[in-house]
Amino acid sequence: MTELRTPLHDLHAAGGASFTDFGGWQMPVRYSSDLAEHHAVREAAGLFDISHMAQLMIAGPDAAAFLDAAITADVSAIPVSRARYAMLLAEDGGIIDDLIVSQNAPGEYLVVANAGNHDAVVEALTARIEGFEATLTDLRGHLALIAVQGPAAQRILEATAGLVQAPEWAMGHDLEELPYYAVMGMRFSSGGRDSAVLVSRTGYTGEDGFELAVDTAHAAALWQALLAAGEPLGLVPCGLAARDTLRLEAGMPLYGHELSRETQPAQAGLGRIAPPKTKTADFTGRAAVERGPGDDARVLVGLRAEGRRAARAGYPVLAGEEVVGEVTSGALSPTLGFPVAMAFVDPAHREPGTVLDLDVRGTRIPATVVALPFYSRKKS
């Protein structure tokens, strides 16, 4: 497999990161301690390199019509500067990937997809674009993506040297009042060079935060400027290990765990976005998801257990002697202090309050079905 490296790789190595392969990329798994990084995001802020995410630009007169037909979101209803969570489905309703799509200029859409699904997404969209007056540009190697997540995120962006609002490109927004799932343009100056930065108020940790797309040549300078501004406010660089426990606490599905080709959105609790009630356009997978996954299809639930032993992906869920489900993600929640898991279970066992058993390597551990997410940040 090709070993891809982000433009920040050398900074990670110099910063003491341990690396892991993720979707063909060498990515930092941690810098110091998973727990310290996790807690930093909940209490102050964390800095993540997510340049491995696939970024695709869709443009042209038919861009919205093409995306309407290709993915679940009602793309032609997305105003400029707004983002939506969406699914790319197969004809049978199975999930090829989950995406975020934003309209960054009239008729110009950025699609962010999972690193491991880059090729599948490009392939599906390329097949579906035929007949539309629209172009698909793969931005791999051109755009880096940096996430600043945590309650101090906004103060950190405001304090970052060289990062300024660009009135001509701010799409009517002000950083301070940038809504959740909205996008604005900023500018970043460093070493006499000036570049555009696309800032979106999105993230994958359950906290307030931003994701910053910047051209690869300026990524290292922006990372260092964010870190310099943020360190006094508690910002620490974070790896994928902390990102995984953060998203699990926030009940966010991960492709390959909660989402797959064998899963329809409704099974993962995402029926509200596919198909959206207001969307009229037909799209690939629409008929299948309208028929639904079947009354006996397993559904995603949250499970809370006592003690300190965590169930992991693949562990059986039992009701009495009967296997009624399987864990998709599990960890000892760093914030809550008890084990949490997401699992697909038979629908008869989905109600919150239901007590099931987790088979943790031969030991039965009682676990109670609870509503997701496990953790919600306090809204100020």
Next chain:
Amino acid sequence: MADLSALKYTAEHEWVAVDGDVATIGVTAYAAQQLGDVVYVDLPAVGTQISGGAVVGEIESTKSVGELFAPIDGEVVEVNQAVVDSPDLVNAEPFDGAWLIKVRFTALPELLSADEYAAITGA
């Protein structure tokens, strides 16, 4: 800190300190670093008969589960309750405070030297 060069090692990333017919067993700093933050340690009870190669315990981090393999045949004569109570000791002091079990053994198998173990981990 223990004299690391005097310790023996296994390919399963355990260290073994031999004193008479009792071996003290722990996991290496390399293993602890690979696991990430250790949050749970499960050890065999005192009196358990263990046999070399068998899984006798678990070391869980936030991210994954590591198994503790018995490097030798023998009887568990002491377990380190401090590391059960504070699993983070495995990360903080893998060669000292976070020894895991002491085993009275009958025969000592061939174990790796510090240099041989270092070759495995690429250190």
